[in-house]
Amino acid sequence: MRDALATLLVGALLGYVVATLGAPLLTENSFFGSPTESTEAHAYMVGLLQDDPDALAALRLQRGDVASRALATQTSEGRRGATKPLSLTYLGGGMQGRFQVHIYAVEFQTGGRTFMFSYALTLLNRKVVLVE
């Protein structure tokens, strides 16, 4: 009985570790085709739409100096309320080595008019290195 429990426990530990390590590979590796949306890219886009410079700085590879982050905060406070994000749609992405590209379409409303923009985020080691 004790042996059986020990075997079950070892199996469960192995299953947990494999699932923990394997889940990100399955979702973000192009082995099974295009990668699915990265959590970091999604969080970056939400931070962008919610004008959250701290969240954006935390997700960038280069966090930037304190003065440039203060400037970003001022700019974001001045802009807040001027535009209202309406939708955020993940279009797709790709992977090349350690680089990932994730593309989004965003709808904004400004002054009663609706505009559509697209963003292509490039990530290196799960950090945003380029926003276009």
Place this chain on the structure above:
Amino acid sequence: MSSARANATVGIFLAGILLGGAAHLVFVPAAPQQPYKSLARAEEPAAGAAVARAIAHDDAKTLGRLIGDQDLLKALHQALDPIVQVEDLKFVGAVEGQRAMSAYVARGRDTQGNKVIRGFVLQVEGGEVIGVN
């Protein structure tokens, strides 16, 4: 060890693996809620597909015919930069709002021969590509 006992041990071990995998699903934090709605996916616009084909086939003549506006061609150049040789161009998704937006991922090599990946979006309206981002 009898064959039955060995089989039982392997069975218990496999059951443990399944149990561990299930525990991961239970204990892993759920993905954050999407605070914004998503637009419905659309088919790849024909104009976008034609431009993508010309890029993938390295067909500058056709590309120049499909995109007459030089500013758009410059924008496309910037979107692909630093890729100088496209090895693979893949349509990844499109949405239809005020205009259609068709997204592509390009893989290729820069002037040094390094592998590079770039993503860009073609904006299509009235059967023509009117914007590149």
